[in-house]
Amino acid sequence: MPTNRRFTLVRRPSGLPTAADFAHDTQPVPEPRDGEVLIRNRYASLDPAMRGWLDDRPSYMPPVPLGDPVRASTVGEVVASANPDFSAGDWVLGLNGIEDYSIAKPGGFTMKIDAQAVPSVTNYLSVLGAVGLTAYFGLLDVGKPKAGETVLVTGAAGAVGSLVGQIAKIQGCRAIGIAGGPDKCARLTNDYGFDAAIDYRGKDEAALTAAIRAAAPDGVDVIFENVGGVILDAGLNTLNQGARIALCGLISEYNSTQGAVGARNIWQLIVKSASINGFLVSSYLDRFPEGATAMAQWVAQGKIRADEHIDEGIENALPAFLRLFEGSNQGKMILMIGGE
Numbered sequence: 617m618p619t620n621r622r623f624t625l626v627r628r629p630s631g632l633p634t635a636a637d638f639a640h641d642t643q644p645v646p647e648p649r650d651g652e653v654l655i656r657n658r659y660a661s662l663d664p665a666m667r668g669w670l671d672d673r674p675s676y677m678p679p680v681p682l683g684d685p686v687r688a689s690t691v692g693e694v695v696a697s698a699n700p701d702f703s704a705g706d707w708v709l710g711l712n713g714i715e716d717y718s719i720a721k722p723g724g725f726t727m728k729i730d731a732q733a734v735p736s737v738t739n740y741l742s743v744l745g746a747v748g749l750t751a752y753f754g755l756l757d758v759g760k761p762k763a764g765e766t767v768l769v770t771g772a773a774g775a776v777g778s779l780v781g782q783i784a785k786i787q788g789c790r791a792i793g794i795a796g797g798p799d800k801c802a803r804l805t806n807d808y809g810f811d812a813a814i815d816y817r818g819k820d821e822a823a824l825t826a827a828i829r830a831a832a833p834d835g836v837d838v839i840f841e842n843v844g845g846v847i848l849d850a851g852l853n854t855l856n857q858g859a860r861i862a863l864c865g866l867i868s869e870y871n872s873t874q875g876a877v878g879a880r881n882i883w884q885l886i887v888k889s890a891s892i893n894g895f896l897v898s899s900y901l902d903r904f905p906e907g908a909t910a911m912a913q914w915v916a917q918g919k920i921r922a923d924e925h926i927d928e929g930i931e932n933a934l935p936a937f938l939r940l941f942e943g944s945n946q947g948k949m950i951l952m953i954g955g956e
Contacts, residue, residue, distance in 0.1 A: 620645045622685045622715040623933040629670055632871045632941060637670070638686070638934055648698040651722035653708070657692040659926075660714050661741040662937045662949040663775075667870040676896055685713025686933070690953075691729065691740050692718075707731040709740050714933050716953060734912075736924075742775060742948035743915060743922035744908050750864060750897040751779035752907040756787075758862035758895050759838040763788030766832045768851055771842030771867060772810065773800035775948035779911075780840045781810045782920045789838075792831045794824075794847060796943050807921060816847055824850035835859075843868045845877045852881035861892040871941060923947030929954045 619642045629637045648654045669687055672679045680687050690713075694706040699722065702708070710726035712718035720726040731737045734744065742748065754776075761767055767784040771777045772793025781791040781804065792812045793804040801813035812831040816824060828836065828850060835856035841848055844866030851861075869877060885892060900907065914920040925945040927936040930953050939945040 618645050618716070619643065620715055620717045621930050622713065623930055624685050625670060625680045625682055627682070628672055629667075629871075631873045633667070633670065633934065633938070635934060640931065645717045646719050648696050648719060651699050652697075653694055653699050653702045653720040653726065654696040655690070655692045655708060655710065655712060655718045655720055655726075656695045657690040657712060657714075657716060657718055657953050659691050659738050659741060660933075660951045660953060661689040661745065661747070662933075662940060662951055663689070663747070664865055664867045664870060664940050666937070667941075676898075685715040685718075687711065688714050688951075689741060689746060690714075690718065691737050702726075702728070707737060709745065714930065714951065714953070716930070738924055738926065738950050739922070741950055742924050743779065743911055743920065746897050747775045747948055748779055748911045748922070749900065749904060749907040751776050751783060752911055753897060753900045753903070754862045754864050754895055755780050755783050755838070755840055757900070758893050759840060759860050761787050761789045761838050764790075765837035766790045766792065766834065766856075767838040767840065768792050768794070768828065768832065768836045768854070769810075769840045769842075770794045770847050770851065771865070772804055772808075772813070773943075774842060776864060777840065777842055778804070778808045779920065779922065781808055783914075784838075785809050786914065786919055790832070792828070792836075794828075794843070800943070807923075821846050821850050821853075825853040828854045838862070840864060841866075844879065845869060848879045849881045852879060852884040855884055855888040855890050857888050857890075859888055859890040861890065863892055863894040867941070924950055926950045926952055928952040 626639045627637045707729050767789045769777045769780045773795035784791040791810045793810045794814045804810040804813040814827045836854045839851045839861040841863050842865045845868035925947040
């Protein structure tokens with residue numbers, strides 16, 4: 617009989633997560649009850665936001681309970697259903713656990729996907745999933761770029777940031793990306809079509825500000841912010857009048873044991889009559905088909921490149937997750953759960 621391997625949270629991390637914060641266990645495969653669906657998870661999306669779900673503090677989603685599998689977006693196959701809307705063999709996208717088998721309860725986020733309509737079913741965890749739609753709605757609805765404007769993307773070599781820069785170019789904007797290291801900066805300009813790339817490593821706020829001003833001599837109209845800290849502070853120094861900041865993430869602070877370190881230059885929002893707006897992609901659930909259709913069309917037209925970095929094996933869940941904070945992944949970080 618099959619068993620359910622799980623990657624569980626056993627201790628709240630302090631700073632960067634370590635192996636002592638997690639455990640691997642095996643349990644019997646659960647059975648679906650009325651309205652439930654049993655899903656065999658094949659792939660799990662690993663995202664920086666998951667770090668916040670491990671902490672017991674107020675957020676847009678309750679913390680992962682100790683002893684439960686670590687929460688993640690997954691794609692998989694329905695193997696048993698007690699829900700008339702799903703049948704065995706359906707491919708689905710949902711918010712489940714990093715485990716072989718998950719129960720999807722009625723009213724949760726589980727949707728059918730067409731595994732034959734895409735080059736790889738993993739695309740539903742990258743360019744056609746929450747990552748792609750975060751870039752799409754965050755830039756277009758929150759950043760509101762206009763042709764001819766300059767868009768600054770932080771964390772630009774990441775899964776979301778790399779798509780934001782490409783969408784900005786489609787909108788007729790100048791795209792400038794900030795990333796860590798010469799290899800990632802080269803990818804921004806060579807692979808993703810950014811107009812300029814800035815390596816943040818070894819630069820303080822003054823040096824970063826100077827580098828942004830050199831790349832954007834006419835100022836910055838839109839910032840798509842994924843990093844926070846000193847990088848956000850430098851960006852705030854370069855705003856044009858009426859600039860917009862789409863606040864997507866603050867990855868530089870997720871593992872901080874010293875608390876928040878930015879943003880210290882918000883006075884510039886007053887000086888430039890600028891705005892900063894945080895957003896969650898879940899606020900756009902009713903518009904997901906619109907965004908997915910547009911992203912799929914741009915991919916088909918060769919206007920968007922979406923890279924995926926897939927590590928294999930549930931036993932490698934933690935080192936794969938830590939790649940996000942090391943910056944060693946080369947595209948959207950995905951875990952192939954494996955097993956029979």
